[in-house]
Amino acid sequence: MKINTLTAAILLTALAQPSTLIADEISFTRDIRPILSNKCYKCHGPDEDARVTEMRLDTRHGLFGEKSAPHSPVVPRSLKRSEIISRILSEDPDIRMPPAANNKDLTADEITVLKAWVKQGAQWEPHWAFQAPQATKAPSRKHDWGNNPIDEYVIYRLKQANLVPSESADPHTLIRRLYLDLIGLPPTMKELDSAMTTVFHDDGQLNQDEYGNLVDRLLNDSRYGERWARRWLDLARYADTNGYEKDRDRNMWPFRDWVIRAINTGMPFDQFTIEQLAGDMLPNATPEQRIATGFHRNTMLNEEGGIDPLEFRFHAMTDRVATTGTTWLGLTTGCAQCHTHKYDPITHRQYYEFMAFMNNTDEPEMDIPDAAVDQRHQANLAKAEDIISELRTQYTKSGKDLEAEFTVWLTSQRNR
Structure with missing residues (x-):
């Protein structure tokens, strides 16, 4: 098959989402990072403006510190030496984490999961979007x-x-x-x-x-x-119209057909990716490869009078950054448009570096040669000429004769 x-x-x-098959093994990606990001990253996460201490729980070094340190946020297989466990179990409100004022108390289940993770060796994993797929042995x-x-x-x-x-x-x-x-x-x-x-x-x-x-x-x-x-x-947020208030038609169907052909011919996914992001930059790019770059021409286009074109080009660029991030990187980049991302590993600066890369292009129109379309067009022109010639043989009168006959017909219609 x-x-x-x-x-x-x-x-x-x-549908990319992290998953694991072994329920009794704690996964950092599936079980631990969501707890830390929801309850701890606000003060100990990637945003340097929001961070309240030097302790970071969003990086490997931040979590485990130096091996020689007697106490680190997490010491694998040692609940007593793991500062994070001591803090979340403390009865002293000045020591307990998260602080009561943050209204982010850990649930009993979350505490149990964190303790089990430390006992099992506190295996750390990078962000799931950057983990290469690994073959697993079937049960x-x-x-x-x-x-x-x-x-x-x-x-x-x-x-x-x-x-x-x-x-x-x-x-x-x-x-x-x-x-x-x-x-x-x-x-x-x-x-x-x-x-x-x-x-x-x-x-x-x-x-x-x-x-x-x-x-x-x-x-x-x-x-x-x-x-x-x-x-x-x-x-790819494909649409056959431009969006916004005029929502006029657009000719995006060649990109749609390219995607269909790519799937039906079994195009490798790496080539599928390259042609959509940079097909026009390939050596001796074919019309098909240039059509593939229509992926990023699916942004909405505002044709309302009085708009600032540069403002809506900016909106188009942010749309392209967001789409590229979610589609290929598995990242929600939108947060970093205004500040360093609270959860995903992308800074405010990196966002605009990426956006500058997307914003470094013109948007020319493209005439797509298609021999079949040209043949149909010529056939339609010939057919139209034949119909016109046939009509001329049926209606031979013209000039004053035609006007006189029309006047007679019009009078008869008015007298009905």
């Missing part, structure tokens, strides 16, 4: 449910939650789901009947090989790209 890696990458990008198979390694992860988590898998879908439902998932349309009656006779054995059991063949056929269907391109077009 073919796996479309570009579609997988788009899904992961659109050991101890049951007969499922057909592939992905199902091993599913059943593992279900068991942790004391749940059991749902009953297998009936054949009609399974085929319908497959069509809706991959191409966004239900199967026709003919397609459904064909699948019922080939994908399932006489006893109703699924034929894995034929099911895989059906999946491959749908992956190779042009409608597959049309359906899944929508996810990326949402990230």
Whole structure:
């Protein structure tokens, strides 16, 4: 069965969130950083203007300090020597953290998680957006449910939650789901009947090989790209109009079609990225690669009279920075537009350095050569000329003769 890696990458990008499969192991990214960012970063985080002490809990060095220090915010596997644990457990209101005045008290569950993390060795992880994906070994198979390694992860988590898998879908439902998932349309009656006779054995059991063949056929269907391109077009804030109060039409469809073709042809995700961010800068860039840069021409365009063009260019640039950050970096950069980000590792200065990079371009119009469109245009012109010639043979009068006949007709209509 073919796996479309570009579609997988788009899904992961659109839905990127940290996760782990082992519930009894504390993850810094999943379990600890959210607590620290919500309860501690206001005073001990990345914003140097808001920080009240030199102690930082948003960096590795800040959390663990020097190995030779008798007390650091966190000493792996030592609750007694970990200053952060001493502070959150203290009964002295002058020592206890977070301060009562901040109205950020830790819950009992949060304290338990922090203590468990320290006991387990206080493993630290960089921001999840900067962690390279790591291959994981599927849980050991101890049951007969499922057909592939992905199902091993599913059943593992279900068991942790004391749940059991749902009953297998009936054949009609399974085929319908497959069509809706991959191409966004239900199967026709003919397609459904064909699948019922080939994908399932006489006893109703699924034929894995034929099911895989059906999946491959749908992956190779042009409608597959049309359906899944929508996810990326949402990230690219695609629209066929300019927005704001006039909201006039814009010709952005070539970019839409480029995304569809990229998905249907299985373009590698790194190339997919390069062409959208810098396709026009590639050596001997093709029209297709230049069209791909339409990703950042999807910003809204204000055509209202009396506006300051530079003001709305600024708004367009901030939109491009935000979109690039969320789509490719996994960062919400918007906060750093006004101040150093409270949670994500991006400073106020870095934001405008990034924005200067985006703001270093012109926005020219682009004529897109398309032989098929040119041929249709010429064919339409020829057809129009034929129709005009035919009309001239039917209506031969002109000049004074035509005016006299029109006057007669008009008079008859008025006297009706």
